[in-house]
Amino acid sequence: MSNGYQVNQQSNNATPNQESITGVVQRLTFHSEESGYTVARLQRPKVSELTTITGSFAGIQPGQTLQLNGFWREHPQYGLQFQVVNYKETKPATITGIEKYLGSGLIKGVGPVTAKRIVAHFGLETLDIIENQIVGEASPLENRLHEVNGIAKKRIAMIKKAWNEQKAIKEVMVFLQTHGVSTTYAVKIYKNYGDKAIEIVTNNPYQLAVDIYGIGFITADQIARNLGVPSDSEFRYRAGITHILNKASEDGHCYLPQPELVEQVCQCLKTDNHQPTEEAILSIICHHVLS
Numbered sequence: 001m002s003n004g005y006q007v008n009q010q011s012n013n014a015t016p017n018q019e020s021i022t023g024v025v026q027r028l029t030f031h032s033e034e035s036g037y038t039v040a041r042l043q044r045p046k047v048s049e050l051t052t053i054t055g056s057f058a059g060i061q062p063g064q065t066l067q068l069n070g071f072w073r074e075h076p077q078y079g080l081q082f083q084v085v086n087y088k089e090t091k092p093a094t095i096t097g098i099e100k101y102l103g104s105g106l107i108k109g110v111g112p113v114t115a116k117r118i119v120a121h122f123g124l125e126t127l128d129i130i131e132n133q134i135v136g137e138a139s140p141l142e143n144r145l146h147e148v149n150g151i152a153k154k155r156i157a158m159i160k161k162a163w164n165e166q167k168a169i170k171e172v173m174v175f176l177q178t179h180g181v182s183t184t185y186a187v188k189i190y191k192n193y194g195d196k197a198i199e200i201v202t203n204n205p206y207q208l209a210v211d212i213y214g215i216g217f218i219t220a221d222q223i224a225r226n227l228g229v230p231s232d233s234e235f236r237y238r239a240g241i242t243h244i245l246n247k248a249s250e251d252g253h254c255y256l257p258q259p260e261l262v263e264q265v266c267q268c269l270k271t272d273n274h275q276p277t278e279e280a281i282l283s284i285i286c287h288h289v290l291s
Helices: 095-102 112-134 153-178 183-203 205-211 217-226 234-250 258-269 278-290
Strands: 019-031 037-043 051-056 065-075 079-090
Touching: 019 051, 019 079, 051 065, 051 183, 079 153, 079 183, 095 112, 112 153, 153 183, 183 205, 205 217, 205 234, 217 234, 234 258, 234 278, 258 278
Parallel strands: 051 079
Antiparallel strands: 019 037, 019 065, 037 051, 065 079
C-alpha cells in the first residue's frame, strides 16, 4: 500500500501469534472503497485508550461491533496496531451502541436523530425487529417502523433496501471465510462480483484466477478443494492448462510443445489422491482448439 498507514512487515520470518479482540468501531481514519483497506479506531471493553486496527473490510462503519482475529504490530510512526486477518460482526448489546450503529451512515435513510427515535421506541429489540419484522417480505409486521413518529414510507423503503444490502455483504463474507478465503481476498471477490459472489465461486472457483488480481491457480485450487470440487473437475483441468501456458508466457515463450505442455499440466494437477492422465489432458486441449 502507498498510504502512510501501512504497517511495516516484520523483519524476521517468525509467524506472530494470532489473538482475538472485540470492540466497537469509533471512527475510520482511512478507508479505500476500491480495495477495502482500512485503518480504524476501536473501543474495547475495559480498555481506556482506543485501539488502532488495520485490514481489509467489505463494509465498515462507526458503531459496528466486531470480533477480530489477528496480531499486534508496532508501526514506526503510528505505534501499536492490531492487524486483522479475519473478522465477524456481532450485534451491539447496549442502547447507546445500537443508536450509534444505526445512525453511523451504514443504513441509508437513518441518521443520528432518526436512529435515536427508533431505538427510543423499540429499545434493545430494535435490531431484531428490523432484521425479522421490517425486512422480511412475508412478515405481517413489516410496517412496524410506522409506529415511530416522523418516519415516512419512502424512508422505510430506503432502510429496508440498505439493510438487505448489508445483510448480503455479511453472508458473502461469512461464506468465503468459512471456505478458507482470507479477508483480503474475500473483500476483492465481493467488490468484483457483488451479491453474485457465492453463486460464481460455488459454480467455478477457478474463475477467481481470471477475474481477481492476486489470486492465481494455486490459491483458486485451494479454495476449490475447500468447496469440495473434485480433483478431476473439467474446470480444474482447464485452469491448470491455462496456468501452465501463462507461466510459459511469463518466461518469454510463445508456445509449448504439446508433450511438454501435457507433462507440466499433469504434474501441476497431481495430488495425493489423484493422478491426471495424458488422455484426459489431451481431450481438454483438443476441445479448446476445436472450440
